[in-house]
Amino acid sequence: xxxxxxxxxxxxxxxxxxxxxxxxxxxxxxxxxxxxxxxxxxxxxxxxxxxxxxxxxxxxxxxxxxxxxxxxxxxxxxxxxxxxxxxxxxxxxxxxxxxxxxxxxxxxxxxxxxxxxxxxxxxxxxxxxxxxxxxxxxxxxxxxxxxxxxxxxxxxxx
Amino acid sequence: xxxxxxxxxxxxxxxxxxxxxxxxxxxxxxxxxxxxxxxxxxxxxxxxxxxxxxxxxxxxxxxxxxxxxxxxxxxxxxxxxxxxxxxxxxxxxxxxxxxxxxxxxxxxxxxxxxxxxxxxxxxxxxxxxxxxxxxxxxxxxxxxxxxxxxxxxxxxxx
Numbered sequence: 001x002x003x004x005x006x007x008x009x010x011x012x013x014x015x016x017x018x019x020x021x022x023x024x025x026x027x028x029x030x031x032x033x034x035x036x037x038x039x040x041x042x043x044x045x046x047x048x049x050x051x052x053x054x055x056x057x058x059x060x061x062x063x064x065x066x067x068x069x070x071x072x073x074x075x076x077x078x079x080x081x082x083x084x085x086x087x088x089x090x091x092x093x094x095x096x097x098x099x100x101x102x103x104x105x106x107x108x109x110x111x112x113x114x115x116x117x118x119x120x121x122x123x124x125x126x127x128x129x130x131x132x133x134x135x136x137x138x139x140x141x142x143x144x145x146x147x148x149x150x151x152x153x154x155x156x157x158x
Numbered sequence: 159x160x161x162x163x164x165x166x167x168x169x170x171x172x173x174x175x176x177x178x179x180x181x182x183x184x185x186x187x188x189x190x191x192x193x194x195x196x197x198x199x200x201x202x203x204x205x206x207x208x209x210x211x212x213x214x215x216x217x218x219x220x221x222x223x224x225x226x227x228x229x230x231x232x233x234x235x236x237x238x239x240x241x242x243x244x245x246x247x248x249x250x251x252x253x254x255x256x257x258x259x260x261x262x263x264x265x266x267x268x269x270x271x272x273x274x275x276x277x278x279x280x281x282x283x284x285x286x287x288x289x290x291x292x293x294x295x296x297x298x299x300x301x302x303x304x305x306x307x308x309x310x311x312x313x314x315x316x
Contacts (some may be wrong), residue, residue: 100191
């Protein structure tokens, strides 16, 4: 089983924001720090902003900031947000899929219940539980060039 | 979150075998009944045979048969068998992945624990729980041409 790349990327971006809560990062900075391609950073930040997890500020000194404390963002909520449309298997698709064994097969219900258990487990943990090492004192954060240097070398920020 | 296509296909093939325990199905027959592409059926049946879930018999009247009762095949075991190498996210890869937030991030452990809970939930159910409608009296099984007719029209069976 695997999560979507967008879920992986969103968790990385959020965890990087947790690691440096007092430092605004723009799209190029987040891409550099998380290994997420820049065009994906932009789309995922927009989705997180629409859901009320982050705020983006334009202009000099702008960037992305968390709108909630890390302890108030369950991992399960982020996974649900990005995986809402994702089918576990063919018969779990929103259009019912094309498995010839349906509807006389109970597999879909069994898999959905197991997914519910997976998400419930993730609901008991938050971003604060994920990044204990980096959220205290900003230890071990990958070194980034300053925003001014980065903007000069990488062009306009988001 | 999603399961691999091979896991989906393996479950369909096994459930089709549960539905017709007294009728041997060959590769073309299983492909027709499950919607799984024929080359995938062949590979998946080989994997299931190597793991001791099914037996294949060649020649006239040959085909694939279950080697255990459906109640003795947990869904979790099949999912584990086909998803053993599958990483949930980048940092869960066997080679450690390339996420710059590692190793100072606890997300991997949190996701792995949730996956364990997901699989444990599937361990409590078996193939027998998935196909109650079709395993009793072979009701609602998609109509297939007889093996003889099928071999004539579809060429050699495996």
